[in-house]
Amino acid sequence: MAEASRTFHATLFSLPTFSPRFHFKLSYSHSHPSLHLKRARSVQRSISETKTMSLNTTLPWGCDIDSLENAEALQNWLSDSGLPPQKVGINKVEMGKRGLVALKKINRGEKILFVPPSLLISSDSDWSSPVAGHVLKQQNVADLPLLATYLISEANLQKSSRWSNYISSLPREPYSLLHWTRSELDRYLKASQIRLRAIERIADITGTFDDLRRRIFSKHPHLFPKEVFNLVTFRWSFGILLSRLVYLYSMDGKVALVPWADMLNHSCEVETYLNYDKSSQAVVFTTDRAYQPGEQVFISYGKKSNAELLLSYGFVPKQGTNLNDSVELPLSLKISDKCYKQKLKALMKHGLSASQCYPIQISGWPLELMAYAYLTVSPPSMSKQFEEMAAMASNESIIRKDLRYPEIEEKAVQFILDSCESSISKYSKFLKWLHGFGYNISRTTE
Numbered sequence: 001m002a003e004a005s006r007t008f009h010a011t012l013f014s015l016p017t018f019s020p021r022f023h024f025k026l027s028y029s030h031s032h033p034s035l036h037l038k039r040a041r042s043v044q045r046s047i048s049e050t051k052t053m054s055l056n057t058t059l060p061w062g063c064d065i066d067s068l069e070n071a072e073a074l075q076n077w078l079s080d081s082g083l084p085p086q087k088v089g090i091n092k093v094e095m096g097k098r099g100l101v102a103l104k105k106i107n108r109g110e111k112i113l114f115v116p117p118s119l120l121i122s123s124d125s126d127w128s129s130p131v132a133g134h135v136l137k138q139q140n141v142a143d144l145p146l147l148a149t150y151l152i153s154e155a156n157l158q159k160s161s162r163w164s165n166y167i168s169s170l171p172r173e174p175y176s177l178l179h180w181t182r183s184e185l186d187r188y189l190k191a192s193q194i195r196l197r198a199i200e201r202i203a204d205i206t207g208t209f210d211d212l213r214r215r216i217f218s219k220h221p222h223l224f225p226k227e228v229f230n231l232v233t234f235r236w237s238f239g240i241l242l243s244r245l246v247y248l249y250s251m252d253g254k255v256a257l258v259p260w261a262d263m264l265n266h267s268c269e270v271e272t273y274l275n276y277d278k279s280s281q282a283v284v285f286t287t288d289r290a291y292q293p294g295e296q297v298f299i300s301y302g303k304k305s306n307a308e309l310l311l312s313y314g315f316v317p318k319q320g321t322n323l324n325d326s327v328e329l330p331l332s333l334k335i336s337d338k339c340y341k342q343k344l345k346a347l348m349k350h351g352l353s354a355s356q357c358y359p360i361q362i363s364g365w366p367l368e369l370m371a372y373a374y375l376t377v378s379p380p381s382m383s384k385q386f387e388e389m390a391a392m393a394s395n396e397s398i399i400r401k402d403l404r405y406p407e408i409e410e411k412a413v414q415f416i417l418d419s420c421e422s423s424i425s426k427y428s429k430f431l432k433w434l435h436g437f438g439y440n441i442s443r444t445t446e
Contacts, residue, residue, distance in 0.1 A: 058172070059155075059172050059173075059232075059233065059236060060158070061155040061156070061158060061167055061168065061170075061172070062155075062167065062168065062169075062170045062171055062172035062173075062236075063168060063169060063170070063171065063172060064171070064172065065097070065171040065172070065173065065174065065175070066092065066097050066098060067098075068090065068091070068092060068098065070165065070168045070169045071090040071098075071169065073165050073168065073169075074090070074165050074166060074168070074169045074259075074260075075089070075090065076165075077165035077166070078119065078165075078259060078260055081118065081119055082116045082118055082119065083114070083115060083116070083119065083260060084114050086103070086112075086113070086260075087102060087103055087104055087106055087112050088100040088101060088102055088103060088106075088112060088113075088297050089101060089103050090263055093265065093296045094296075097265075098263060099263065099264070099265045099296045099297075100263050100264050100265075100296070100297050101294055101295060101296050101297065102291040102292060102293050102294065102295050102296075102297055103293060104293055105290070105291070105292060105293060106287055106290060106291040106297065107287070107290055108287055108288065108289050108290045109286060109287065109288075110286070110287050111277065111280070111284045111285070111286050112284065112285065112287065112297075113260065113261050113274075113282070113283060113284050113285060114277075114280055114282040114283075114284055115258050115259070115260055115261050115282055115283040115284075116281070116282050116283075117251075117276075117281070117282070117283075119258070119259050119260070120254075120256040120257065120258055120283070121147070121150075121151075121163065121166075121256055121257040121259070122147070122254055122255060122256040122257075123143045123146050123147060123150075123255070125150065127150065127153065127154075128153070128154060128157050128160060128161050128162070129153055129157070129223065131223060132149075132153055132220075132223045132224065133150070133153075135216060135220055135223060136149060136216065139215060139216055141212070141216075143255060144238075144241060144255075145208050145212060147237075147241055147245075147255075147257075148234060148237040148238050148241055149212065149224075149229065149237075151167070151237040151240060151241070152228065152229055152233045152234070152236075152237050153228075154167060155167045155233075155237075156228045166259045170240055171240075172236075173236075174236075174239045174240065174243065174314060175313075175314030175315060176235075176239035176242075176243070176314050177198045177201070177202075177310070177311060177314065178201070178202055178205065178235045178238060178239045178242075179235060179239065180198070182199070185198055185199060190426075191423075191426045192307065193307070193328035193330060193357050194307040194310060194311050194328075197311055198311060201311070205234070205235065205238050206231065209231050209234040213226075213229075217229050240257075241257070242312060243312060243313050243314070244257055244258075244262040245257060246258050246261070246262075246274050246283070248274070248275060248276045248283065249275055249276075250275050250276040250277070250278060251276040254276075258274065258283050261274055261283055261285075264285075264297065264298065264299045265296065265298055265299075266298065266299065266300060266301040266309070266313070266317075267298035267299075267300065268300075268317050268321050268322045268323065268324070269298075269321075270288060270289070270298045270299060270300045271288055271300050272285050272286055272287060272288045272299055272300060273285060273299055273300055273302075274299060285299055301313065303324040304324060305322070305324060305325050305326040305327075305359065306322055306325045307326075307327075307328065309322075324361075325361070325362075326359035326360055326361045327359070327360050327423070328357040328358070328359055328360075329357065329358055329359070329360050329365075329369065329416070329419055329420060329423060330355060330356070330357050330419065330423065331355070331356055331357070331358065331369070331372050331373065331376065331415075331416075331419055332354060332355040332356075332376075333347075333354045333355075333375075333376055334376065337376075338380060339378075339379075339380050339383060339386070340354075342383060342386060343375055343376075343378075343386055343390075346375070346386040346387050346389070346390035347375070347390045347393070347394075349387070349390065350390045350391055350393070350394035351394055352372075352390065352393060352394050356372055356393070358372065360420070365416070367392065367403065368392065368393050368394070368395050369393075369416070370403070370412065370416075371389050371390075371392035371393040371403055372389075372393040373412040373413070373415045373416050374389050374403070374405050374408060374409075374412050375389035375390060375393060376412075376415055377408055377411040377412050377415050378405070378408055379408070382405070382408070385405070388403070389403070
């Protein structure tokens with residue numbers, strides 16, 4: 001299954017339009033044979049952390065990413081805790097990873113799982129260490145950092161926590177870009193726009209930890225000892241949350257970990273998702289196809305590009321299987337443009353900058369991208385239209401959805417094509433660099 005997220009700052013992560021995962025938002029298994037990008041070294045720490053922690057620190061909880069050693073204990077605990085008899089069970093699937101497979105025939109349109117609310121982990125969950133929870137809530141800590149700290153606190157208690165069997169089933173080191181070093185991000189994502197987003201996400205998580213350490217952890221060392229609550233464990237807990245959290249629309253938008261359901265892997269061919277079913281008072285999903293005994297059962301993590309799946313879940317589907325795949329195309333105003341300052345002012349008014357990225361799919365590009373291209377190539381004689389173009393480029397315009405300027409359309413399209421050529425050139429250089437190290441990309445991703 002892959003791992004999930006929500007924003008602790010309004011700008012960090014945005015919720016998706018589907019239920020099972022966040023945008024974003026580091027996994028250990030998935031639907032198709034695919035490319036896992038796994039680092040060879042352990043987590044990069046901040047300077048302050050390296051003084052007290054070994055670079056080879058191993059967490060005392062969780063399990064190997066492909067392990068079934070705790071599967072039976074997890075299923076027994078879930079059954080004892082109110083999970084009804086299941087039509088699916090944990091097993092190894094493609095590439096030796098874990099997933100849920102059908103134990104008996106499952107019909108299309110059938111509801112399965114039925115995880116009761118008592119098994120959900122959310123910001124409302126009771127703390128085994130209630131004083132620690134009270135301190136955090138007194139400080140108005142946002143939901144995601146609160147949940148990250150809660151997960152570490154419960155994990156550290158091991159058998160003393162009611163969640164011990166669940167935490168023991170979580171991967172000790174998820175496939176997560178959060179665990180990549182800066183040099184690894186620079187090396188392996190050199191030609192991808194996802195590199196900057198990964199760097200920003202790591203920086204935000206590190207900043208959030210530093211804020212909690214300064215305001216709370218350092219003032220209550222008996223409740224939050226640095227040997228337990230540190231950047232290593234914080235990145236682990238965020239890796240788990242960003243890839244496993246579920247947004248439950250039918251529970252007034254509750255954000256929660258859903259044990260058992262989070263073992264489901266993603267398929268680009270599936271559209272069904274998790275949600276709370278009021279009639280059965282449980283978290284379920286309705287299958288959109290039939291499954292025979294032994295077949296892996298899938299849900300959708302949302303209509304995401306390969307880059308988004310890599311960023312949030314740490315995997316890339318098999319080449320050609322993701323119809324929602326897109327490439328982020330970077331566009332920039334030309335500094336040599338006589339109207340540069342005027343155009344930049346119009347863009348900034350609508351929350352944009354001199355450089356923007358827009359997605360391109362095989363089916364075409366968005367109107368916002370075309371509007372940005374119009375603005376970039378527009379001559380001084382069209383200065384009165386700069387504001388309109390910038391508004392459309394930011395998707396704020398509600399007046400002209402058919403924005404077109406025939407007199408500069410050819411130049412705008414050529415500008416987009418030139419930008420594509422530039423990006424392709426960067427990727428080509430990167431692929432040649434990889435081949436120089438003996439990597440065979442086509443063989444790896446198939």
